[in-house]
Amino acid sequence: SQTIHQWPATLVQPVGSPLSLECTVEGTSNPNLYWYRQAAGRGLQLLFYSIGIDQISSEVPQNLSASRPQDRQFILSSKKLLLSDSGFYLCAWSGQGSRTDTQYFGPGTRLTVL
Amino acid sequence: GQQLNQSPQSMFIQEGEDVSMNCTSSSIFNTWLWYKQDPGEGPVLLIALYKAGELTSNGRLTAQFGITRKDSFLNISASIPSDVGIYFCAVPNSGGSNYKLTFGKGTLLTVNP
Numbered sequence: 653s654q655t656i657h658q659w660p661a662t663l664v665q666p667v668g669s670p671l672s673l674e675c676t677v678e679g680t681s682n683p684n685l686y687w688y689r690q691a692a693g694r695g696l697q698l699l700f701y702s703i704g705i706d707q708i709s710s711e712v713p714q715n716l717s718a719s720r721p722q723d724r725q726f727i728l729s730s731k732k733l734l735l736s737d738s739g740f741y742l743c744a745w746s747g748q749g750s751r752t753d754t755q756y757f758g759p760g761t762r763l764t765v766l
Numbered sequence: 767g768q769q770l771n772q773s774p775q776s777m778f779i780q781e782g783e784d785v786s787m788n789c790t791s792s793s794i795f796n797t798w799l800w801y802k803q804d805p806g807e808g809p810v811l812l813i814a815l816y817k818a819g820e821l822t823s824n825g826r827l828t829a830q831f832g833i834t835r836k837d838s839f840l841n842i843s844a845s846i847p848s849d850v851g852i853y854f855c856a857v858p859n860s861g862g863s864n865y866k867l868t869f870g871k872g873t874l875l876t877v878n879p
Contacts, residue, residue: 695869695871696869753799759808760808
């Protein structure tokens with residue numbers, strides 16, 4: 653079966669510091685990968701998605717970037733964090749083939765920027 | 767872009783009561799998904815619907831794919847405290863890409879024991 657991991661689970665960082673959040677998927681190959689941000693426990697905002705190792709699309713212009721160094725690894729980064737980067741970051745995957753429309757989420761990373 | 771109207775935004779109910787929530791859109795979809803997010807965790811897929819008129823159950827949860835393909839409903843029977851959380855509906859983006867989902871804004875459910 654497939655599993656998705658995110659770390660760290662929680663992170664407190666000062667304004668202006670760098671960021672690296674990691675997401676890995678097990679039990680599948682060539683997944684589509686996604687980064688979402690959730691503010692105030694409500695709506696899900698898609699930040700980046702990747703349909704292949706060299707294909708990353710950005711949905712919202714911002715202070716963040718994403719990379720996919722391996723097939724099942726997705727990283728969210730920032731060079732200098734802003735207060736507004738605080739939130740709950742969720743990674744998700746979907747499979748190749750006919751059911752690419754169903755996404756499965758990781759446990760999330762709670763980021764607090766002070 | 768496409769939008770989903772999810773209602774109600776929040777619900778406060780007593781344990782044992784039944785719950786109904788829905789999502790509507792002006793667009794037609796071939797898939798409706800329902801997720802639940804427990805506090806502090808990632809959303810978990812509850813039910814996936816792939817056919818208009820389809821009625822699918824998962825324990826005390828029942829979801830229906832509206833016959834017009836523009837809406838979907840989720841019902842929870844005999845609610846219990848662990849039903850607390852945010853419930854999201856979602857549909858695949860139209861316009862060529864199945865890679866992305868559009869989510870409703872969520873229904874926050876509180877169950878009083």
